[in-house]
Amino acid sequence: MPAGLVISAPASGVGKTTLTLALARAWRNCGLRVQCFKSGPDYIDPAFHAAATGRASVNIDSWAMDRATIAHLVGRGTDADIVLAEGSMGLFDGVAARGVSGTGATADIAEMLGWPVVLVIDPSGQAQTAAAIAAGLRDYHAGVRLAGVVLNRVASPRHEDLVRRALNDAGIAVFGALPRHAEISLPKRHLGLVQAEEQAEIGKLIDEAARYVSEHVDLDAVLRSAAAWSVQPAANGLNVTPPGQRIALARDAAFSFVYPHMLEGWRAAGAEISTFSPLADEAPDASADVCWLPGGYPELHAGKIAANARFRSGLRAFAETRPVHGECGGYMVLGTALTDADGISHEMTGLLGLETSFAKRRMHLGYRLAALAAPMPGHQVGARLRGHEFHYSTIVAQPDTPLAVVHDATGAVIAETGSWRGHATGTFFHLIAEDR
Incomplete structure (x- = not known):
């Protein structure tokens, strides 16, 4: 039976995609079958997921899709060992008015599928306040379960220690802390990341991210925090009509x-x-x-x-x-x-x-x-x-x-x-x- 996790954050730009790709490649290198999904309307990240896992990734979207469509899409992960859903924006960020099955927030997917959340926290310019942010996200909605935190772009060992102590006092697990590492930064342009197919060295970049994250994150602890799940059979398939034959x-x-x-x-x-x-x-x-x-x-x-x-x-x-x-x-x-x-x-x-x-x-x-x-x-x-x-x-x-x-x-x-x-x-x- 596969286990599922959601990779999210308090906001955009803190490293969700990099961590998702690194975890996926690291676990794949260990012989695990990894399936990724993208929460929300992003048509760029799924190609990166596929490059990291060797398996096609798709979007799951609570504003635009009903539960049957989402269930059908995530059903492709039933033969995987671990499923990772990468969030968009901040964990609870969606639109004001509910759509088909939610507001489009990553939290909708986490609650709907019962997958715990791994938060990527960038504590740049702060220390103990990072724990307050994580605790606030943990307690904001009872239906969303926080597995733990990965710190990204920590400035120094002293900085890491301050943040770790505060998170420990708040009862929040820290799976690892990543110092700044420019070599695994993904290039961007005005509509988001430069597409995977445009980057000849994308495989090497993902390998380097996997190596780096493996050195600084307890991969076994992250894996243990995932929730076992089974997909309920969807009554309907994809809600998609082709434009022609x-x-x-x-x-x-x-x-x-x-x-x-x-x-x-x-x-x-x-x-x-x-x-x-x-x-x-x-x-x-x-x-x-x-x-x-x-x-x-x-x-x-x-x-x-x-x-x-x-x-x-x-x-x-x-x-x-x-x-x-x-x-x-x-x-x-x-x-x-x-x-x-x-x-x-x-x-x-x-x-x-x-x-x-x-x-x-x-x-x-x-x-x-x-x-x-x-x-x-x-x-x-x-x-x-x-x-x-x-x-x-x-x-x-x-x-x-x-x-x-x-x-x-x-x-x-x-x-x-x-x-x-x-x-x-x-x-x-x-x-x-x-x-x-």
Whole structure:
């Protein structure tokens, strides 16, 4: 029977991903089967998990997914020895209004699945106060159980001793303390970590993290703190409808933000997926019946996309007879122009009238609930779609017919409605699930 743990923290940026990867690789090196999950709407971390464990990781999200979907997804861990769910933001951070099965907080997953929490605490600039923070998180909600703490970025042995003593007095186990170690820092950019597939040395980086954590953390104690669990059989499978039978999927460094469970759901429903690279000037497969452009970093490659005539003409020809859908960055590429961070405007495919700009960046972040006013691939008018939006682009023009009425997690209507023209549709949010 597998054992489960949640890796969380008081806030973002304290080392959850690094610790998760290090533990996963260290236990894998010891011969254990390790399964990772990502709590919340992050499409980058699962690829790092897969690199560390050799097993595909997926997102589990209490705001967008019902319990049956989450149970189905975590069922892939039943043949593992240890399951690690990496949290997002702080342990109890979610939205104000409850979604399908929770607020999107990591604590929802910990309580739902009965997995204890290992907290990563960064005590930089403090000492005993770190224990007060840990104790507060331990006692905040009775349904969430704290297994213990790993300290990260401790400044000195004296600093570590002060924090350890305070945590011991509070009755909180300390599994280990990590001094600052720049060599295992994961590179970042404006939407989060630089993707795993873009880092040629990612395997070595994870190995170094595993070695370092093994020296400073009691891996056996962490493993013993995990809770044995068994998945209740889910009445339903994934709540995912494929956009077509044969899907041409853009896939490269500019178009890579796809939730793994979406692709698995498409394939499980019998869809076939063929990938193509716009950056390599490839056109979608002519035998496909739908084309899907996911998000990613088109703003970093706008000049190349604009220059790739074969891709642009091939996509236009495809859209004359068949549906094309873009999410976030993919939506921007379906538009007429994208202005990069240097203020240079690049011509896009022109299937939609959308014009976007990164010259003046403004963060758009949050869950989205969309009621479709027009059909999009795989979904009819009136469908209620749950997703998440995260980008820094601004809308210069969005002249086409709105695709949906879109609300944020508080119920407020937002301006990023998506749009459609002919066979082309696009949204700023990334689809996670459809309301049953």
